[in-house]
Structure formats: structure tokens, C-alpha cells
Amino acid sequence: MKGILKSLEGDKAIWGVVALLALFSFLPVYSASSNLVYVVGNGTTVGHLLKHGLLLVLGFGIIYSVHKIPTHFFKGLSIIALPVVLVLLGYTLAQGTTIEGANASRWIRLPVVGITFQTSNLAAVVLMIYTARYLSKIRDREIRFTESILPLWLPVFLVLILILPANFSTAAILFCMVLMLCFLGGYPTKYLLSIIGAGIVTLALFVLLAKAMPGVFPNRVDTWISRVESFWDGTDSEGDYQIEKAKIAIASGGLIGNGAGKSVMKNFLPQSSSDFIYAIIIEEYGLLGGLSLLFFYMLLLFRIVVVANANQTVFGKLLVIGVGLPIVFQALINMAVAVELFPVTGQTLPLISSGGTSIWMTCLAIGVVLSASRKQDEQKEIEQNTEEHPLEVLSGQL
Template structure:
């Protein structure tokens, strides 16, 4: 396949704008956290700049790496995915934070295997779905794919991490729908997965507490409802134009870890409704360009690969914003390109690089 054009310029511009906003907001939201915890107000932004640098290098490499060559790594990534998901569960090796063992300590950063799983499973599914005749059969077609996905999600739930499980499961489900899987098969699978999700929620006290705090956070305002209440205070306090960068009240000790999953609340507070809508508009443009590339590319594997990576980013945005605005129960999902975190940022930028490479081959 011969390269025919430059990568999608709109996607590049939107990615850099979102990354720039993310760096500014990480600094603004983590200033007090860094000062109080590490006696260094620049602690988090210095690390995030390193992660961004690594991520941009990864994006440059993947944007210039022929997308169909990724097929060569499917078996390697297949086994590496399960090795990493298994190793992170071992006490003493996996890093445990707030009762969840989701990270591996690499020294210069904490690596989260489930972020690698997102890419590995999308790559595996895109290659599998490119042979469309498989998807017309249930037991010999869809079930082998879901067995691989299900085993990976089971290991992620042992960490535990319901948010990532839902995001990956939703992405694969949307890919199956777009690939032409029979609706009867998808509805049957959906009817099976719903009881499983309900069981997972009710089988853990902390998940149940999150459901109750979602329904009425003021029932326990100093406990399970604290984080979402403080998030809503931040959103409401921003008004139309915001209180200005660095002037957030919630970052001074009210909203826990504001630079992470709840950074969108700080965006609303400091940049106001208009600033928050601008960020959401940028994500809409990014997702639109990603899906547009997936639709226009003639190569089936490239189409599913671009669509899967774009869908994963879109679902993470939807879940993160939904949690922060109390539109859905609390779960740990970062806001792509914005939230503090090394693995998430690097994998997201590398994924966008792959989408950019696919865009090079559109007629």
C-alpha cells in the first residue's frame, strides 16, 4: 500500500491543543498538592511534561509506522497483555493504592497494565474482525474473540477496576456492531453481561457505596459523597467565565487528587462553562476526525483499528465527564490528554499516532 497524503492536520492540531490545555490544568490543579505532599509545587507538572515528551515521541513513531505492520505484533502483545495483568496482581510487585493493585513501579513512573490492555485488545479485535465471515457465526466466530476479551477483563476486575472494564467492554461491543455482527447475538450477549455487572456492583461494599452516593451524595457528605459534592461545588463555582487559572478553591484541599480523574471539575471552576464547553468541543472534533478516518480508509483492518482506538478515547471522555458531573456513579477513568498520569497519556498519544498513520492512506 502506497502512502498518498499527509496525516490529518485537524486531528494533529486538536491533539496538541488538548495536550496543551492538559498541561496547564495539571499545573494549576496540582500546585497545592505538590506543595503540601512533596514540598514542590512543580512536582506533578514536571512529571507530566516528561510523560508528554515520551508520548509525543511515541505518537511521532506510530504516525510514521505503517499501520498494517502492527499485525506482526498481535501474538506478542497477546501474551504480554496477560503476563502484565497477572504480574500486577502479585503482592509486593504490583503497587497498591487506595485498595487497588493496578500499577507496576518502573522507577521513573508507575505503569498501568490495563492501559496497555486497551490497545492490545483493540489491535487483536481489529485483526479478528477484518475477517468478517467469522462474525456471522456465534460459537465459532464471536465467542473466541469474547473469550480473549473476557479473560482480560476478569484479570482487570481482580485489581479491581470496573471503570476500565466497562470502557474496554463497551469499545469491543461497538466494534462488533460496526463490523456487522448479528443484532440477535449482541442483544443476547448484552442480556448476559447486565446481570454480571449488577453482581459486580453488589458484591463489593465500596461499589455499592458509590451507587448510593451517586443517588444521594448528601446522605453521607463527609464520607462517600465528599468527592462528588466537592466536584459539583467546583463546577457550580466556575459560573460562565470561571474564577481564573490558579484561583480554584477546590484544589486547596477540598477535592482529593484534583489533577487526576476529577480535573474536569477544575476546568469548569477555573475556565467556567465556556472553557469547559470548548474542551468538550475539541474532544468532539477529535472523535469526529477519528471516525471519519475509519470510515474513509479502504483497508478493513485499518478501519477497525482507527474506529476502536477512537471509540476508546470517546468512551473515556463520556465516562469521566459523566462521573465528574454526577451523571453516573464514581469510577476511576482519566480524561484523555488532560488528566495527570503517565501510562494513560503515553498510550493515548501513541493511539492517536496510529490513527494519523491510517489517515495517510485515505484516497
């Protein structure tokens, strides 16, 4: 056991928070999976729990493997992975079928293991790394908008356009995260305003195209509009139904909750083990449980900022913020949807909700953050050895 813990390098606080979130996730996933078993008629609760455990084990394998990769390797890997991601997104969008009743233009099925894989999650991580690489490359140069169109904004808009038809919320979040990273990376604000305007025009053109040719993207634009309208005026819709059930679950939880596994609304709330698992957590563990979970996500955010601030390279700083901040941002959006601060978006709760792709891509991002923190720890160790044994270090270098 000591040998395993010794091999875990990087920021120990991040390792601890991620491990605690993963361990806690077994309780609400096991409880909420009864909805899939007794209402939907899909599998058994033990089967869903074992599947969730297997996904987490593979996820931690991803964290361990990725955090051993030197940080600067991600520059080249992002250039190689971006064309692959574009091909996967195009293939996923072109399917136009359904997987277990869901829109398959978001997922592809892995042929060997039979697990569905949401390509947009992988695309988000790769695009943020690619953006961090480009921003670090031009950090000390005068930036011209025309020079950045092909190497930066063309890949960004290609990824977003391929995600947008099937998953507006993911495309919107990714667009905001890219803009945020560019702002922190010193990209001129006047150019960012132009990009925002171009994004709004592109979205408007897509909506008009979808309205003019409803057979191309059936129901997607109508679904977005109905969710936003129901959020603002309280009209009845599927999203409104889910929000109402979520609010009932939250209200019945009170201060300390009804106890583990004693949720009632999990049998009436669709997606209770994924998109709306936070409502089930509050119903079973109360306001204290919900705030405790929020605290751990904020602690994760704090450690991400600490790692980014301590990193000695521009690429390392932007990389940590680029892949780390979206994890916390997605968690806050999931919580905000459950308490009706946001319209229904379909975003899962990282490391808590069931679902393979979300867990794996979150683990991939955490592995990248830990890789950056591992390099930081190695630098500190070198500096400490230099202070304690300067002659030995100098002779070793000679």
C-alpha cells in the first residue's frame, strides 16, 4: 500500500479530493440506479454499481497513466489528437440513429466492450490543450487577428460546429472556456469581442438553417427553445417536469436529509443517476450534504489555481486552468440546473454521476493537472537539493 501511495506523484490534495468524490459517488449512484431497474426495467442495482466501479477503476488508471507524462509532451499530443477528434466528431454526427433511445449524434459505441463514448467530451479536453499550446507560443509576440484565424480560431469553430447540432450546452460551455483561456492568456480583448460576435452570428445562422430544413436536425433547435422558454415563463415541458421533481426532492431533504438510499423522487425523476443526481444527494443527505459536496469542488478549484500559479511556464499555467476549470464549471452548472438557476442542459456532475465518458474525460483532465503539479514538485526538489548540497549538485551537472 505504501508503495502505491509513493508512486502517486503531484498535488496530494487533488488526489485526495478526487478519491473522496469517487468513493462518495457509489452511494448516490447505487440509490438512484433503482430508477433504471424498477421504472425503466434496465439491469440490476448491483450491476449498475459494478459498472460504475469499473468505470472509476479505469478512470483512475487514466489519471495514473496521464500524470506520468511530462507536461511539455501535451503540446505535440494536442496537435496529433485534434485531427483525430475532428474525424470522430464528424463520424458521430453523421450516424443519425439512436442508441437505447438516445440521440446517437452524441455517442459512438466502442465495438469491443460495448460501451457508448461521447466524443464531444474528448474534443473539449483536446481543444483546451491545443488552445493553451497556441497561446503560450505567441505569448511574447504582438498578436494580429489575421495571423490567429487559421491556427487558432479555425480549429475552434470546426470543433464547435460539429458539436453544436447535437449538444448545444457542451458547445456553449466549451466556447466560453476557450474565450476565458484566451483572455487569461493575454489575447487582445478587442479580438475576443469580434469572436463573440462571430459566434452569435454562426448560432443564428444555424438556428435559421435548422428551422428552414427541420429534417436535417430534427427536434434539436425546438428542444433548445422550449427549454429556455420554460425556464423564463414556467410553461410545461419535459425540462420543466424534471425541474419540478428535482425541487421536490431538494425540499424534502431538509437540513440533514432522509438518509442514504431513502430518496423517493429518484423513482419519478428522469436521469436521477446522471443529470439530476445532485437533487437526489440533497434529498438523502440534506442541505449539509449538498454544501459539503460544493465545498469539495471549491477545494478542487482552489488547488487547481494553486498548481497553475506555481507552475513556472506559461504553457503549464494555461494548461492547468484550461483543463481544470471546466471540471468545476460543469459541476456548478449541474448544481445550478437542479435548483433552477439554469435551464436544463444535460451536463453531468463530474466524478459523481454515472456514465463512462464523463468519468474518463474528467480523469484525463485531472491527470493532465497532476502532470503539471508533478513537474512543479520535481523543480522544488531540485531547488531544495541545491540549497542543501550545492557542491554535489554542481558536480553532478558537470
